[in-house]
Amino acid sequence: MTDSGGSAPEAGVGPVRSRGILEVPGIGLGHAGQFSQARMTGLSVVLPPPGSTVGVDVRGGGPATHETDVIAPGTHSYGADAIVLTGGSAFGLGAVSGVVGTLAEAGRGFPAAGLDGTVIPLVPAAAIFDLGRGDGSVSPPTPDEGALAARAALSAASGATADEAVRGSVGAGLGARSGFQSLRSGLGSFAIRLPGGTVVAALVAANSLGTIGSPAGGLWLDPLLRSYGFGTPAVTGLPAASTEADDRNTTIAIVATDAAMDPAQVTRIAAGAHAGIARAVQPSHTLFDGDTVFGIATGARPLSEGFESSTRELVSITAAAADALSLAILDAHASAAPADAAWRQPPTLSEIAPDFTSAFTAL
Template identity: 75%
Template sequence: MTSDTARGSGSTARSGPLRGRGILEVPGIRLGHAGELTDSRLTGITAVLPPPGSAVGVDVRGGGPATRETDVIAPGTHSYGADAIVLTGGSAFGLGAVSGVVDTLAEAGLGFPAPGLADAVIPLVPAAAIFDLGRGDGSVAPPTPAEGSQAARAALSGETVEVRGSIGAGTGARSGFQSLRGGLGSCAVRLPGGITVAALVVANSLGTIGTPSGGLWLDPLLRSFGLDLPKVQGLPATPPADSGTGAKNTTIAIVATDARLDPAQTTRMASGAHAGISRAVQPSHTLFDGDTVFGLATGANELPSGHGAATRELVMITAAAADALSLAILDAHASATPVAEAWGQPPTLSEIAPDFASAFTAL
């Protein structure tokens, strides 16, 4: 169902897998989740642990971000990297749950060596949050430090975990002016030279993945990959501007590669990946979104030798990051867990377009 080499939508040549194990297709990355999916509380937290020595970066473009420690991973800082990157629900309240991740990593001895303090480490854990407050019984019940610790312990265990669905930070996600369930999604793209680029996303956007006619904004990208998928029809129409459904949003993501990049190049990859949000969701990067993309490069594969060849490969990596993020956003919607009508939640893509969701999740 895929072509080995495909071009379109501004994409460079790339090959599969498109979905597979998602961000776990990049060796060495570990992740864990915690949260609650009940009729009274839908929220959670996801901790991603990069291999030691990974380069990290971030690009924040939304008008309403909820973030933590993003400045310390900007190019030009001490370039230590990060001991974990956290995606969480709960808006600014949810950022408090990151303390549980920090404490658990410190107990495991992971962190920046504290100057002058023997055996003391300071875990650096950049994070971003979505707004999912009130999804359930309407109460403010964000992820807790205990759940942050649970997610970190799950990641440290190294056990295989799910990378998509209504889990972790994607548990309470919605999109399209609250008209469709979002979730956690993850997809990977492998470049012809063997480098892997992958994305993990919490799809909780103000904008919709559907066109006014009920199809997908991503149809051109899917065709460029040579995918023959059932058509999507009947996605919810955009609610009126005065419906009161906005201001509860944000798309947050991590794009990762096994290429060896420096912090500036990793940040460039994160910057370029934002095009993947714009291509999948319209409108994107609004004042009501806190759209944030973290970059992570594990360094297992060297770029080609020579400035020209290395630059071309970096361009391909950045373009692939945008592709992977677009596909991960679609994956998040296709993988969302349907719940009983009595829960009062919007429908999932699998309920509206079951043939498409089944075919896409089978990739």
């Protein structure tokens, strides 16, 4: 939760940019895709530690999702073997088959009754609309790229390779834009450490119809930045949004914590995190956005004992998830890689407000 006093939080408590969602122990992450003049799209695969509980909340009016019903409270509550954030709109969901096949080969999945040695990976997914963000062709992420990202995530989760990047023009954020297509965005991630030691983090492909800056200048998130004591320079000169731009949008995210929760509780965390989207971009959750937030609770830290104490802790974690998602959306914009002028892409925040992005990325 934010520090209402407006001063910097005590050491070890508060926002942590650093490794973003990988600040939650045990999570694996892998990416695949292409960033070129011809094609700008990709996907990101997140592997929850075995035994994690998961949930999802869909608020946008135009979602492209896969297997979200199977992780709703009231189902068999197995969880998920991976969660995929992808580009390519509904076409990009086809890349999930490559993730499923790779996880099955690795033995990661739900045991198939009566079929010895056969597992069925459960892989919920959501997609952003980034079709044509290159030479204009329809080139969504492929099953082969899904398999590549899954192998990278498995390798990172096992410790065989270094952690994957958590931000920038990678994975599901390769073709992301915002503000009625006026600004390049990307993948962003932020974590928050609560006073009791619980970690809450967010990973987001920020591709919103809405803008991160107000018409009067500045960021919608300026109050949040001030509440945490961040003395970042002001942002001015953002491109004017044109309502005549193509409607190609959606913000998709994963919020994760090391707390122990049941499926209903982690679904509530995902639902509460949507406030982070609404604070960071305006308008949000429109008919042209498929805004979707997944939740992961790894279970390493039990909630406090007693109904009142555990409920208060759940509220604090939910508030932190919203803050982490807000900051991750800003991180996605600050971390986006500029494109060559010949690519004819919108500018990045780093090109418009270099002093701000330099200060923000140094947090």
